[in-house]
Amino acid sequence: AEQTVGDFEWWASYTWSDVSDEVDGIDVSRSWNQRHSLQAGFDFGRGVWNFSAAASVHSGWPTTELRFNADGFVEPEARNAQQHGTFASLDARISRKFDVRRGSLLVFVEVSNLLNRRNACCLDWDIGDNAAGDEILERGQDYWMPLLPAVGILWEF
Numbered sequence: 816a817e818q819t820v821g822d823f824e825w826w827a828s829y830t831w832s833d834v835s836d837e838v839d840g841i842d843v844s845r846s847w848n849q850r851h852s853l854q855a856g857f858d859f860g861r862g863v864w865n866f867s868a869a870a871s872v873h874s875g876w877p878t879t880e881l882r883f884n885a886d887g888f889v890e891p892e893a894r895n896a897q898q899h900g901t902f903a904s905l906d907a908r909i910s911r912k913f914d915v916r917r918g919s920l921l922v923f924v925e926v927s928n929l930l931n932r933r934n935a936c937c938l939d940w941d942i943g944d945n946a947a948g949d950e951i952l953e954r955g956q957d958y959w960m961p962l963l964p965a966v967g968i969l970w971e972f
Contacts (some may be wrong), residue, residue, distance in 0.1 A: 827855040844895045849873040849902075868907040868929075875899035881940055881952055889942070889952065899935040902959075904928050918972030922962070931962035 817826040856869030875897030884890045910923035910946040928934075939955035 817968050822861045823857065824946050825855070827853070831852050836847070837894040838894070843876040846877060846895060848877055848895075849875075863912045865910045866908070866914075870903070870905045872901065875901055875935065876939055880938075881954075883950070883952065887950075889940075902933065902934045903930075903932055904959075905930050906933040915970075918970060921969040922967075922971075927965070928960055928961040929962065933961070941965065946948045 818824070830852040831850065832848070832852070832968045833850060834845045836845060837843075845873070852871075852873040854869065854871050856867065858865065858867040874895045875898045878899055879894050880892040880897055881889055882892055894930045904927070906925065906927045907929050908923055908925035908934075910921055913920045913922065935956055936959045937957040941955070941958050942950055943953045944953045
């Protein structure tokens with residue numbers, strides 16, 4: 816959906832999907848499967864100023880756990896049988912346009928992941944030792960970018 820009222824424009828979309836492959840007769844989710852996805856945003860511009868924001872929320876991506884098998888080798892569990900938590904991000908931008916002798920300058924400040932949400936992206940595995948000296952799998956969680964500010968200048972001529 817999209818709507819414009821004067822200087823204000825907003826948009827929103829929702830997607831339901833299931834992305835999988837059949838492997839040995841079993842449906843296996845692809846690594847980028849996100850069952851539910853919602854995007855929404857707005858843009859407000861008046862004169863030389865503009866402010867916009869966009870939100871993105873989707874189901875967590877599938878992931879695969881690892882384990883030691885009976886022979887002591889590392890092997891994956893069922894492919895993509897687990898799922899990361901819900902991904903959510905809010906991005907915002909404010910800009911001002913300046914007319915110059917040769918074209919125009921657009922100066923902006925933007926922030927990605929404005930709420931500094933820790934969105935899980937990946938698992939990180941290491942082999943370590945427990946107190947008894949036995950090898951164990953150490954599972955770590957990696958995350959997408961934290962709050963990320965940026966400034967920029969765009970010269971159009």
